[in-house]
Amino acid sequence: MDFRDVSLTALRVLRAVAEQGTFTAAAASLGYTQSAVSRQIAAAERAAGAELLERRRDGVRLTAAGRVVMRRATAVLDEIDAAARELSGLDERAGTVRLGWYPSAGAVLVPRALAALRRTDPGLRVVGREGASTPALVRALRAGSLDLAVLASAPPFRPPDAESPPLVIRTLAERALCLAVPAAHPLARGDFADVADLRGQRWIAGSAAGEDHLMGVWPGLDERPDIALVARDWLAKLHLVAAGCGLTTVPAALAAIAPPGVRILPVRGGPQEQRRVLLARLPHPPMSDAAARVAAALRAAAVEDAGGLPQVAR
Numbered sequence: 001m002d003f004r005d006v007s008l009t010a011l012r013v014l015r016a017v018a019e020q021g022t023f024t025a026a027a028a029s030l031g032y033t034q035s036a037v038s039r040q041i042a043a044a045e046r047a048a049g050a051e052l053l054e055r056r057r058d059g060v061r062l063t064a065a066g067r068v069v070m071r072r073a074t075a076v077l078d079e080i081d082a083a084a085r086e087l088s089g090l091d092e093r094a095g096t097v098r099l100g101w102y103p104s105a106g107a108v109l110v111p112r113a114l115a116a117l118r119r120t121d122p123g124l125r126v127v128g129r130e131g132a133s134t135p136a137l138v139r140a141l142r143a144g145s146l147d148l149a150v151l152a153s154a155p156p157f158r159p160p161d162a163e164s165p166p167l168v169i170r171t172l173a174e175r176a177l178c179l180a181v182p183a184a185h186p187l188a189r190g191d192f193a194d195v196a197d198l199r200g201q202r203w204i205a206g207s208a209a210g211e212d213h214l215m216g217v218w219p220g221l222d223e224r225p226d227i228a229l230v231a232r233d234w235l236a237k238l239h240l241v242a243a244g245c246g247l248t249t250v251p252a253a254l255a256a257i258a259p260p261g262v263r264i265l266p267v268r269g270g271p272q273e274q275r276r277v278l279l280a281r282l283p284h285p286p287m288s289d290a291a292a293r294v295a296a297a298l299r300a301a302a303v304e305d306a307g308g309l310p311q312v313a314r
Helices: 008-020 023-030 034-048 064-087 109-120 134-142 234-242 252-257 289-305
Strands: 053-056 059-062 096-101 125-130 148-153 168-182 202-205 226-230 248-251 262-265 274-281
Touching (some): 008 059, 008 064, 008 134, 023 034, 096 109, 109 289, 134 274, 148 289, 234 262, 274 289
Parallel strands (some): 096 125, 202 226
């Protein structure tokens, strides 16, 4: 089989597997059975005469041949999608940018940037989605499904992946991690919380005990945390805090949308817990003018978000 005969369906499936990281997740995202996904990947690999995916215990990643195919396939699929939009009567002249972001960035930063773009570049079309995690967003960049991704980074601030070529990373903001407490909680009486006062508290976590990253619990506590509830949605966690169910950590930017009944406090004592907001893209092809305008809007929104945020007490 000549690779020139490979189907668009097989290319779309390959991109989905590369983006999702597993055959199972790709099948779910496409609405296919896992066996159908396997057949499409097998067909693409027969046509290529090489393995396109490296099967590993923790999922799959593109091989060198897979990266070649994906780079070319992304251009083909993008042109097909652009033709479909043009045939539907959508104006493509102003450009389309595919943006991904981590959950809490969708609460303040991304809406603020998109609102500014609607005023300054009403013809610019931004499409995209929230990613469940930084690895998922990085896979989407590598698979060519996104042009830009807003990522979260915690110390020691390592690169988001070890693949080649390295992603182009720009830091949009660096903020201190904060604490959300019920307004009626004793800690809410002060202007900050001391890390020593966090022992023995009940927590609303964003992930369950035993997972690699116990989000929602203050890092480095010298005790097994008492997790009252687990909720992945930031707004749900904040409303649970307002209801008096426990404490949770929050990015400083979420102070702007905290519901009534919640105080957002800086924390002093112990190492400073910093969090970075990153903007990532592939080094090639060069960033388009449309993507550059989106990146500029995100940078401006990140600067605007800095106003009125809690300051870390010394």
